[in-house]
Amino acid sequence: MAEKTRITRDEALAYHLDPTPGKIDVSASTPMATQRDLSLAYSPGVAVPCEVIAQNPETAYDYTTKGNMVAVISNGTAVLGLGNLGALASKPVMEGKAVLFKRFADVNAIDIELDTEDPDAFIKAVELMGPSFGGINLEDIKAPECFIIEQTLKEKMDIPVFHDDQHGTAVICAAGLINALHISGKKIEDCRIVLNGAGAAGIACIELLKAMGARHENCIVCDTKGVIYQGRTAGMNQWKSAHAVATDLRTLQEAMEGADVFLGVSVKGAVTQDMVKSMADNPVIFAMANPDPEITPEEAHQVRIDAIVATGRSDYPNQVNNVLGFPYLFRGALDIHARAINDEMKIACAEALAALAREDVPDEVAIAYGRKLSFGRDYIIPTPFDPRLIYTVPPAVARAGMDTGVSRRPIVDLDGYADKLRARMDPTSSILQGIYARARNAQARMIFAEGDEVRVLRAAVAYQRNGLGKALVVGREADVKEKLETAGLADAVRELEVVNAANTQHLESYKSFLYQRLQRKGFDRHDIHKLAARDRHVFASLMLAHGHGDALVTGATRKSAHVLELIGKVFDASASxxxxxxxxxxxxxxxxxxxxxxxxxxxxxxxxxxxxxxxxxxxxxxxxxxxxxxxxxxxxxxxxxxxxxxxxxxxxxxxxxxxxxxxxxxxxxxxxxxxxxxxxxxxxxxxxxxxxxxxxxxxxxxxxxxxxxxxxxxxxxxxxxTGLQHPVQIASTVSTANDILNMAVMAACEIGRNS
Ligand SMILES: NC(=O)C1=CN([C@@H]2O[C@H](COP(=O)(O)OP(=O)(O)OC[C@H]3O[C@@H](n4cnc5c(N)ncnc54)[C@H](OP(=O)(O)O)[C@@H]3O)[C@@H](O)[C@H]2O)C=CC1
Ligand SMILES: CC(=O)C(=O)O
Ligand SMILES: [Mg+2]
Missing domain, CATH: 3.40.50.10750 (Isocitrate/Isopropylmalate dehydrogenase-like)
Structure with missing residues (x-):
């Protein structure tokens, strides 16, 4: 399993605060510099496309952003598995979904939080904003209201309306299950399936699995009140009733006995190890509650090594999360100017995802993910950073949409379309992703030479907490402690190893090494002591030269040329x-x-x-x-x-x-x-x-x-x-903590090292 990334509350808040509050920025796609630009973009020029669109509404796809713009809309009544946090508090998740649309499928998306729990008011608001968008992605709206809202909007609107928590989740769950059963050698129609959580995600998942062949009498659905059985009255609604079965089972614990598949879309910790123990052989456990699953993979594997486990999180193998679906479903739908996203398009998406996971994984994906992936128990579904998704899934969705008549503008050349999709994505993000994954694999002990600088300390903490390796900080203990505390990173005091001339046992060997190098260059023993014991760039380089760290990053506090000169006392680092x-x-x-x-x-x-x-x-x-x-x-x-x-x-x-x-x-x-x-x-x-x-x-x-x-x-x-025998990187004095972290990652990957 890949090293688990630890994220602290402080880091999560800082990520959302800097460099500007939130996660989205809007930028103009046309020139906006001259008087002429202004005349074209705004009055009088803008009148022309307005009139054209008034005469022929379809041309809105040509002259406005409509065709590549999706609204991510929520009222915050079921924010992840956190419950009803309200519209405003759901905004970080909705902004997040919007940036995922952009990152993974180049779909422009904007978040809209509606402050109402009244389905009619919600429906009215969304219906009225239809002209602005090519599609509506509903998010984190609780059941049963979400069913009414989605159904009504689908009937009223002529663009795709898609409740991600229902169908996005169902599609990914189906894709994962196709492959998990492939591995366990079971057929869906023979499986006993237990679903925990009969809300938006749960009802949609079980409906799709039944459409794929799961038998009604083999599926037990549970909610907060336990098993949904025929005749139950408490906490019921029409959507749950449709899945009630004639059974004597009453609790999740009872239902789990002998079950082949467990699907969790409920809350953290809803499943115990005893329940997992009682499942059938090769049990499939999709614990999809976010951010914390019903049971962790570690807990499940402790009692059942034969279990195939997936979660909704990115830090475990097998991430069954709708992020694999909504960007590509909408990409395909938008590109055919679809009127809807129908069942055929969803099934095409699920099948394309499942097939992709069974294909040989190219090296670039393995590099980006930090480990070799091959179809099996720990890889049943593609990873979100798989660059093949963008050119594999949308064409399948688009084809299904065209075959079923929801397209306004069919794509004639689907191969050419796949090529265009491939070229559409930003290659730089996968490069950075790949370097970070390589660094995580390398687990280098990184020497951060400038422990008196708060940006460096932040980078060191991030390095270690991101699972990249051990951070060794050169500095005075009391000073590092005080600076970490002031930076709100008091917890990190115990985590970082602080090294200096006073606490190392190696000062004498460092000095004699340096004396050997510099004795004929005008340095006496006193100079050597000053350099080795008092200059942190030299001290840090000596640590590296002696293998007391694997790589070094410095330079945030002094001009690079000067730092290079100091490093040159220990390593051959000049132009010659x-x-x-x-x-x-x-x-x-x-x-x-x-x-x-x-x-x-x-x-x-x-x-x-x-x-x-x-x-x-x-x-x-x-x-x-x-x-x-x-x-x-x-x-x-x-x-x-x-x-x-x-x-x-x-x-x-x-x-x-x-x-x-x-x-x-x-x-x-x-x-x-x-x-x-x-x-x-x-x-x-x-x-x-x-x-x-x-x-x-x-x-x-x-x-x-x-x-x-x-x-x-x-x-x-x-x-x-580059060109040194050792991995050393020099950040610049204007570097942010993130820049310094990037340099540390370069050093960890030994980029540029003379091999
Ligand atoms: N991995 C993924 O891609 C996705 C994961 N999810 C996760 O699924 C969960 C549910 O989301 P969603 O369907 O939108 O929310 P809803 O509010 O629509 O539904 C929640 C359901 O969970 C049930 N539930 C809550 N607590 C328990 C419990 N202790 N035991 C059994 N059932 C329980 C509720 O029961 P009752 O009806 O009795 O109130 C309800 O049926 C969340 O954790 C969410 O993060 C959702 C979408 C995608
Ligand atoms: C992933 C997602 O949409 C959720 O947990 O609600
Ligand atoms: Mg959601």
Whole structure:
């Protein structure tokens, strides 16, 4: 099992507070800079699409966001398994669903919380907002009101209305169960199924399973009052009555005896180990209550090693959660301008998910998830970060929608559609996801050199609490304690290991190591003591050099050049040793590496070739196929300039070295990054836009990176220090705790290390 991620209340609150309150931002998709833009976007230009839509409403899909906009609507009466928290308190979950729509299927979604428990008022409000959206995703509305609300809205509205907790859950549960039974060798029609929770999710799950072949008399449904049997009157409604059976069983405990399948959509801890013990062989247990399941996988496996267990959480294997469904169901439905999401589309989604889990898992998924996945007890359903979902599930949904006549605009070329979906997703998020998963596997003991800096302490705490490995913090115990307490991280005092010259047993060996290195460079024993005992960058480097940590991150408190010089006392880290700094720029779904951003001030053509090699190496470690451009202000020899000359010559150095990646130059940045401009040079040897830019000097590197950061809001990771024998990373003085954590993760993965 993957290392479990520990999330504290403080972290959860900080995540929602920073960088701005909440999780959503709105940005314009059209230019909005000039008077002309204003005239087009607003009055008078906007009048034209208004009139066109008034004449032909279907064109709203062409001229507005309607076709890619979903409303996530709740009244907060059944917020996860937390109960009726009300409309306002449900907003974090609804914002969360909205960002999941965007992240996983590029669907724009906005949360709407309606402050009413009156179904009629709710229905009226949603009905009136129909024109704005391509679909309505109802969320966390309790049963039985949710059934009436959804049914009525489906009848009244001409866009998909989908109650996620009912059908999203049912679809994923069905997909998981198809595969779990595949493994246990049982047939659904022979299974005794116990469902705990007869609300929105429960009723929909059992209905779908019955539609798939489960027999009514084999299904026992329970709620807070126990088994729903024929003749029961307490706590009943028409939806529960439909699943009442003639039985003498009265409690969940009795129902569980001999059961093949348990489905939990109720509350935390509703199932005991005794109940699990009494189940049939190879029992299937889907404990789907959120955030805490009816029984944890550990508890279930303690008493039944043959159990196939799933939960709704992301930190256990087999996450049966509707996040696998709603983004892709809506993607497929929106792309055919569907009027509804019908049963056929839901079943197509379930079957596509189940089939995907049985397929061979590509390495990129294994990297992203941190372990090799193969179909079996611990992998019955795809993981949410599986990049194949986006191009596998929506086409299946769209096809089913077209076959059943709910599409307004059918997709003619479904293969082409799958290709477009594949290109639609932001590759950078899976790159970061992959690096974090690799770091989690590496479990490196990370040395954080600057324990007197609160950003560093936050990063160290996050490193350890995210299960990435052990954090070793260089600093004074009392100071670290005080800073952690002030930062609201008092609990972490006992978790972090604080190391310093006074509490280490190794100071003498550190000093003699350093003396050996520096005695002929003008350092006497007194200087050595000062460096080893008082400079935390040097002390931390000595720890690393002696294997008293696996990797090092520093640089948040002092200028990088200075830190590099101090690290250079312990390691060979200068330009002449082959060290190079590579910075990753992530923006608008693209990742571009720039070098050298740290070490070489004014590289010559040989240095530039080395920078290209280091950049290509980092690109490969990040999962990219390197395409290196030597960039300048001239392209392939024009205009002729002394300053551009070395960029012109550098590719020839690589020709001589016979490297195994694509490179070319010199060229301007637009030629390097824009395929249309590159096409003007048909002889260019790059097969696509460059993803590694080698720049003429450190100042141009710094200018371009900072310009991208300040003007475009690009995410900057680095400079990633490469070419050292040890994994060392230098964060910048303006780094946030998250930036420092990213650098620690790079160090943990040994990205850029000279192997
Ligand atoms: N993994 C996933 O993807 C999803 C998980 N869920 C989870 O399912 C749960 C229910 O959600 P939802 O259906 O929307 O909520 P509802 O409020 O509509 O239904 C809750 C149901 O659970 C029953 N229940 C509550 N406590 C117990 C108990 N101790 N024993 C037995 N039954 C109990 C209630 O019984 P009664 O009718 O007697 O009040 C009711 O039938 C939540 O924990 C939610 O997080 C929901 C959607 C998706
Ligand atoms: C996952 C989800 O929708 C829920 O727990 O309510
Ligand atoms: Mg929900």
């Amino acid at each position: 040793d082959g060290a190079v700094g590579i910075t990753a720029l992530l923006h608008k779904g693209k990742i571009v590496l720039v070098g050298d951003t740290l070490v070489n001030e004014w590289p010559d053509d040989n240095d530039l070739a080395l920078i290209a090699e280091r950049g290509a190496h980092v690109a490969r470690e990040l999962g990219l196929d390197p395409r290196v451009a030597f960039v300048s202000f001239s392209t392939f020899g024009y205009p002729v300039s002394e300053r551009a000359d070395k960029m012109h010559r550098a590719p020839a150095v690589l020709d001589e070295r016979g490297v195994d990646f694509e490179y070319d130059g010199e060229m301007t940045v637009d030629v390097a990054l824009n395929p249309a401009v590159m096409a003007q040079y048909p002889f260019c040897r790059l097969s696509g836009p460059a993803n590694v830019l080698v720049v003429p000097a450190r100042h141009s590197a710094s200018i371009s990176v900072k310009l991208m950061q300040e003007m475009a809001g690009a995410t900057v990771i680095g400079p990633i220090l």
